[in-house]
Amino acid sequence: MKLSAEMRAFAARLGHEFERPALLVEALTHSSMSSPNRSDNQRLEFLGDRVLGLVMAEALLAQDQAAAEGQLAPRFNALVRKETCADVARELDLGAVLKLGRSEMLSGGRRKLALLGDAMEAVIAAVYLDGGFEAAREVVLRHWVARIRSVEADARDAKTALQEWAQARGLQPPDYVEVDRSGPDHAPVFTIMARLATGESAEATAGSKRQAEQTAARALLDRLEGRT
16 A cells, blocks of 8 residues: 555654555544445554554653652643643644544534544554654654653643642632533534633633643643743
């Protein structure tokens, strides 16, 4: 099997030359495009999640040899969560080569957090099956290195961090208000406002309320702490 020019370009961005290109095609095929003669990426996603977890656990142990399990666990969760995988996928422009059925394509599937995160995990599995654990480890570390270095600061989820910021200043916990909901029922898009009693607020839009709340909380916290 020969890869398309777009997939070859993606493999170059990823940093792995596939001996078995069919693995990459499978990793980038969403279930909406599956058929009796075409496998989707769900099985690879299952494997890739475990490969990513092992690479991250090793990296965290090597980075901080004095850290206790209670310190390592939230860092690990921050590095392997679906949002982080989707962020890496966006940096690689994975959405541009994702194979989607018509309904998913029309509903914005190339931008959906869950689809991007799942596909990124599947791609990691494809590299693992094609080149072994060292090849997968090299790819993961290349694209996660900056996140590993900064993970201690990012380990707490944004909503928890914002609530702690407010409580430390004697403020009520922040409110999360649904400002808007659009899109079809099967693929809604939410706009959420994170708001403090003092009036400071920030909004974010995502394909789930949870992600929109987290992103809005992070935006507000960054503004309050002067990081943006």
